[in-house]
Amino acid sequence: MSMINVTNLTFAYDGSFDNIFENVNLRLDTDWKLGFTGRNGRGKTTFLQLLLGNYEYSGSISASVSFDYFPFPVKDKKRSTLEVINDRVPEEYHWQVMRELSLLQVSEDVLDRPFETLSNGEQTKVLLAALFLQDNRFLLIDEPTNHLDREARQIVSEYLNSKSGFILVSHDRAFLDNCVDHILSINKTDIEVQKGNFSDWWENKNRRDQYELAENERLKKDIKRLSDAAKRTNNWSHEVEKTKNGTRNSGSKVDKGYVGHKAAKMMKRSKSIEQRQQSAIEEKANLLKNIESADSLKLSQLVYHKRQLAELEHISIHYGEKRVCSDISFTIEQGDRIALSGKNGSGKSSIIKLILGEEIDHTGTLRKGSQLKISYVSQDTSYLQGNLKDFARNHGIDESLFKSILRKLDFSRVQFEKDISSYSAGQKKKVLIAKSLCEKVHLHIWDEPLNYIDIFSRIQIEELLLEHAPTILFVEHDSEFCDKIATKRIEL
Known part of the structure; x- marks a missing residue:
């Protein structure tokens, strides 16, 4: 057992008048399994980068272990997976590599395949296995659950539960509960550590x-x-x-x-x-220094003139010779909250694109109501740029309502002056959700809306959907969210 000592840590980005951290003092045991939580934009990833020594700061950080960051960059993804692992793990440890991959339920044949051909879930598991095989390392694991399906999340959480010596950034409550024994939280005014899993911390x-x-x-x-x-x-x-x-x-x-x-x-x-x-x-x-404000969100959905909005009958989707999914049949009716679930690659996003009207090679029949208006939240946020004022105007939404929703999702007013491209991943996702809540539509379709979204905002969105009961089709791997929200489940 050894300690990581953080003493009087103070940090601000160049050109910023506000400190991200100010006189932070922490003692972390290198045997702990730390879940790291806090609202978007509070500095979780920044704190990990400070531990890695990537930014200049005042104060001191001392540790008898080296820090490693997940996900580490893979320079040439065309190389085989085994070659990628060899960059981190000596060849004499290959038998241990096989053991770790077995624990993560990854087949041996991935080692001979180009790394770029692995699914997101397989890549995540391979990178984690490589990191945990290194000696005297304390791992900084930054949001490994994004784009992992529900089954893969369970496998990875059980794997992490068998390990020790890491900080895990995640907003998936069930995932954290299954694999951490301490919570490190960035609050409004400080950083604190508590013993227990996420549910223990939340109750306290x-x-x-x-x-x-x-x-x-x-x-x-x-x-x-x-x-x-x-x-x-x-x-x-x-x-x-x-x-x-x-x-x-x-x-x-x-x-x-x-x-x-x-x-x-x-x-x-x-x-x-x-x-x-x-x-x-x-x-x-x-008083009230660490009480998070989480005002209620509102949604006003248009009422469609028919009970049934859309119907899929014996839909099969193909990409060239490859069949993605087959014989999918379900209806979307007013008031349905449908969770579209299945492993990664099972065709969830393809079904969504088909309903949205994109040209998708398919057989079967899709019937959509005439004049049906749909609001879509995509997985991808990388294209977002420019200021919020122009974004609202370009999408035909009310700017004051749009910004009001973002304020409720914990945006500070100073964020309104920044370019969207500089936002954190969670803040970018909130921009898309706020846009969707502003749009006057009959149906909301959200594809993995909670990726990178902090836990407080997840609860706000849950309460919104339960109170206003809109018609929504969504893909989401957060099991607790799905259990609370879904009135129907379509398993691909």
């Missing part, structure tokens, strides 16, 4: 939030009471002060020295109460 956070909210209500009442008392006392002292220039009821002269002394005492008391009030306000400012 909710309990602490409720306590802080109760304390806040108590404090607001105290402040009002103090404020009212200070106001009354201040009025009394001014009234007494005014009598210095008046006369007593008997007509005799007022003793100005006595009245002035009395007024000064009253004023001193008033100032004392004001100071108490200010202290109470400062105390209040220290």
